[in-house]
Amino acid sequence: MTETVSRCPVAHDQLPQPAPLPFVSEDPFHPPQRLGELRAEFPVSRLLYPGGEIGWLVTKYADVRALLADPVTFSSRNRQRANPIREMPEDFKEQPPKPGLFINEDPPDHGFYRKQLTGQFTVKRMKALEPRIEQIVADQLEYMAAKGPVADLVADFALPVPSLVICELLGVDYAERGSFQEWTATLLNLNSTAQQVRAAVDELDQFMLRLVKQKRAEPDDAMVSGLIEAQDGAERPLTDEEIAGIAFLLLIAGHETTANMLGLGTLTLLHHPEQLARLKADPSLVDTAVEELLRFNSIIRVGQLRVTTREVEIGGQLIPAGSSVVASNLAANRDPEKFDNPDELDITRGAVHHIAFGHGVHQCLGQQLARIEMRIGYRRLFERFPDLALAIPLADVKWRTDMAIYGLHELPVTW
Amino acid sequence: MRVELERDRCCGAGMCVLYAPEVFDQDEEDGLVLLKIAEPPDSSLDAVRTAAGTCPNSVISIAG
Numbered sequence: 001m002t003e004t005v006s007r008c009p010v011a012h013d014q015l016p017q018p019a020p021l022p023f024v025s026e027d028p029f030h031p032p033q034r035l036g037e038l039r040a041e042f043p044v045s046r047l048l049y050p051g052g053e054i055g056w057l058v059t060k061y062a063d064v065r066a067l068l069a070d071p072v073t074f075s076s077r078n079r080q081r082a083n084p085i086r087e088m089p090e091d092f093k094e095q096p097p098k099p100g101l102f103i104n105e106d107p108p109d110h111g112f113y114r115k116q117l118t119g120q121f122t123v124k125r126m127k128a129l130e131p132r133i134e135q136i137v138a139d140q141l142e143y144m145a146a147k148g149p150v151a152d153l154v155a156d157f158a159l160p161v162p163s164l165v166i167c168e169l170l171g172v173d174y175a176e177r178g179s180f181q182e183w184t185a186t187l188l189n190l191n192s193t194a195q196q197v198r199a200a201v202d203e204l205d206q207f208m209l210r211l212v213k214q215k216r217a218e219p220d221d222a223m224v225s226g227l228i229e230a231q232d233g234a235e236r237p238l239t240d241e242e243i244a245g246i247a248f249l250l251l252i253a254g255h256e257t258t259a260n261m262l263g264l265g266t267l268t269l270l271h272h273p274e275q276l277a278r279l280k281a282d283p284s285l286v287d288t289a290v291e292e293l294l295r296f297n298s299i300i301r302v303g304q305l306r307v308t309t310r311e312v313e314i315g316g317q318l319i320p321a322g323s324s325v326v327a328s329n330l331a332a333n334r335d336p337e338k339f340d341n342p343d344e345l346d347i348t349r350g351a352v353h354h355i356a357f358g359h360g361v362h363q364c365l366g367q368q369l370a371r372i373e374m375r376i377g378y379r380r381l382f383e384r385f386p387d388l389a390l391a392i393p394l395a396d397v398k399w400r401t402d403m404a405i406y407g408l409h410e411l412p413v414t415w
Numbered sequence: 416m417r418v419e420l421e422r423d424r425c426c427g428a429g430m431c432v433l434y435a436p437e438v439f440d441q442d443e444e445d446g447l448v449l450l451k452i453a454e455p456p457d458s459s460l461d462a463v464r465t466a467a468g469t470c471p472n473s474v475i476s477i478a479g
Contacts, residue, residue, distance in 0.1 A: 069473065111426070118427025118446030123436070126429075352434070352469055361426040363471035368429045 010042060010317070018046035018054045021084040021326060023301065028399045029271060030343060031301075035059060035331045044317040047326060050087040055324030056317075057084075057303075059331035061338040061355070063315040067306065067327050068359040074306035074325060076362060077106050082324035085302055085404070089194045098205075100238065100245025103253075103362065110361060113246065116230065116238065117365055120223055126368040129165070130376070136164050137376050141384045149414040150391045157381065158262035158411070159255070162373055166254030169369075170247055171215060171222025180207060184252050188404040208244035208251075216240075223250075250366070257299065258370045260400065260407025262377050265293040267397065267411055269378070270390055272345045279347055280386060283379050289347035290374045295333045295354035296345050299406040303328040304358060329355050385415040417454050417478045418463060422447060430469040435462035439475075448474060 022032035038045050039059035047057040058064055067074050077097060080088060097104045102113035119125075140160050144151045151157075163181070167174040186192050186200035211224060219225040224247050231237035238246075269276040269289075279285050303326040310321045319325065333354050334342040340349075357364035364370070382388060390397075391412040398409035418438065427446035431439035438459055440449040455463060460477075467475040 069471075114426060115445055115447075119442065119444050120446070121427070121429070122441040122443070122446045123429040123432040124441065124443075352465055359471050361472055363426065363428050365428075368433065371433075 012046075012317075015042055015046055018048040020048050020050070021057060021302070023085060024401050028397075028401075029268065029296075031298075031330050031334055035328065036334065039331050039335060044315040044319070047084060047324075049082045049084055049324065051082065053082050053324060055082055055084075055326065056314075056319050057326050057328065058314060059328045059335075060315060061332040061335035064304075064327045064329065064332035065355060065359050067314055067325070068304060068355070068362070071106055071110070071361055073309055073312050074327075075106050075309050076104055076110070076306060078307050079104060079305040081307060083302075083305070084326050085190050086192075098245050098248070100242035101249055102246070103249055107361065112236070113242075114361070114365065116227060117246065117250075120226070121365050121368060123368050126372055129169075129369070130372060132168070133161075133165060133372060133376050134380070136161055137380045140164075141380060145384070150412050153266055153411040153413045154259070154263045154408055155410065157377075158266070159259040161262065161377055162258035162370075163255040165369070165373060166251060169223055169254070170211075170250060171220050171224045172211060172247075172251060176207070180204065180251060181255070183207075184256055185403075187252070188256065190402050190404060204248055204252075205244065208248045209240060211247060212240045212243050253364070254366055254369070256405050257364075258373050260299050260405050261293065261297065261370070261374055263411050264297050264299065264407045265290075265374065265378060266381065266388075266413075267390070267408060268293055268297060268345065269382075270388070271394070275345055275347050276382070279378070280382055283383070285347055286375050286379045288350050289378065290371055291351045291354060292345060292347045292349055293374070293378075294356035295339070295351040297406070298330040298333045298354075298356050300356070300358075300404075301330050301406045302326070302404055303330065304362075329358065385413075388413055388415050390414075416457065416460055416463065418450060418452075419476045419478055420448055420450055421474050421476075424472050425474050426472050428471050430471065431466035431475060433466075434469060435459060435466040438463055439466060 022034035025032045043060035043063060045057050047055045049055060058067055100113060102110050140157050144156045163177055164174055183200040183203045186196050215225045215228055227243050279289050306325045308319055308321055308323045308325060312319050333356060336342050357367040391414040400407045400409055425447040429441060431448055432441055438452050438455045440451050442449055463477060467477055
């Protein structure tokens with residue numbers, strides 16, 4: 001027995017049988033109970049993928065953080081090879097990474113792409129957008145007020161706000177939202193067939209390439225034009241396909257995630273009236289409330305997918321080279337070793353160390369924008385509608401248990 | 416307190432500027448971390464600790 005193996009707390013043959021990723025919760029505000037049991041008893045456990053592959057599930061905060069901090073050992077390049085929820089066809093697994101889609105790249109290529117954008121997403125630049133985001137939020141709240149009560153908070157507020165913001169930032173015509181929102185929904189729907197996913201990706205690719213060609217012909221002040229312009233005289237200029245890949249990632253990541261946080265975060269506050277009352281009494285709590293809602297809801301519920309490039313020990317377990325690994329942000333953000341009473345929502349807890357945006361070099365590029373959208377969004381929503389309430393029984397709420405990004409399909413509200 | 420950076424490992428997430436803007440800044444071109452004060456006052460210690468602890472690539476260290 002090697003030194004490494006002797007440190008294993010549980011020999012592989014004493015681990016529970018490989019099991020599918022616990023995904024559907026008994027209580028929709030909380031992670032599946034099994035995820036918590038695994039974190040407590042077998043924090044690195046064997047995961048059975050739909051295609052029959054056996055990989056690993058990592059659930060403890062310290063282990064998830066350590067894993068995500070090591071992108072060389074835990075590669076993102078072939079991370080879609082084994083999806084814990086839906087089986088991918090063989091030819092899909094073997095596709096080369098889409099150019100510019102740097103979420104699927106490793107260092108140093110990942111850093112090459114990311115550095116083209118980090119100057120565009122600084123805290124200062126995002127802060128400079130605050131007046132415009134205030135205006136977008138105010139307009140959307142007036143739209144809701146004129147329409148209701150009742151209104152659908154998702155369709156009338158949570159989705160339009162970040163969609164408008166990211167469209168303006170990138171230079172995408174918001175009138176095209178019907179198309180890109182539908183393709184994104186197909187892409188994220190866990191029940192979509194591989195053919196449907198492929199068709200949606202093709203549509204989005206073509207949409208983004210058309211956008212790049214259009215900005216080449218008629219530049220504007222927005223980010224896609226800025227990226228094109230920045231390639232003049234660059235040592236290694238980006239191709240149109242790469243710029244389109246970057247825009248694809250920013251558009252999807254920029255509207256779906258924040259939209260779901262605005263919708264689910266609102267319901268979470270309505271479901272915890274004592275916490276909501278504190279926020280209404282002291283709106284300056286919104287900054288820490290946003291961090292707590294991010295931690296509590298952890299909407300990327302599938303987790304972060306990685307593939308090991310070498311044999312590696314994590315949490316005392318030895319994982320072979322070439323293994324598929326799921327790092328569960330959801331389980332990590334509810335780890336009692338990191339957060340006291342992790343299953344309680346406490347908007348004053350100062351949950352700054354949550355990893356809802358991930359960790360390591362892949363940590364969300366747009367997180368400072370998302371924070372500002374949420375801070376302004378929640379604050380103005382409850383100022384405009386202090387008596388906001390769910391317009392349907394809680395049991396009738398349509399949760400996004402069928403989507404790669406958690407949240408609500410709709411949220412009928414009254415005031 | 417002395418703040419040290421491994422700037423070549425910075426991935427421009429901006430956590431340091433979010434939590435300790437008096438000590439850290441980001442380059443306007445590439446978004447990577449800049450140190451405004453190498454030896455910040457003790458009153459900044461909590462903020463710098465938060466910045467170091469939330470940095471996604473553990474680029475910031477505190478000495479002394």
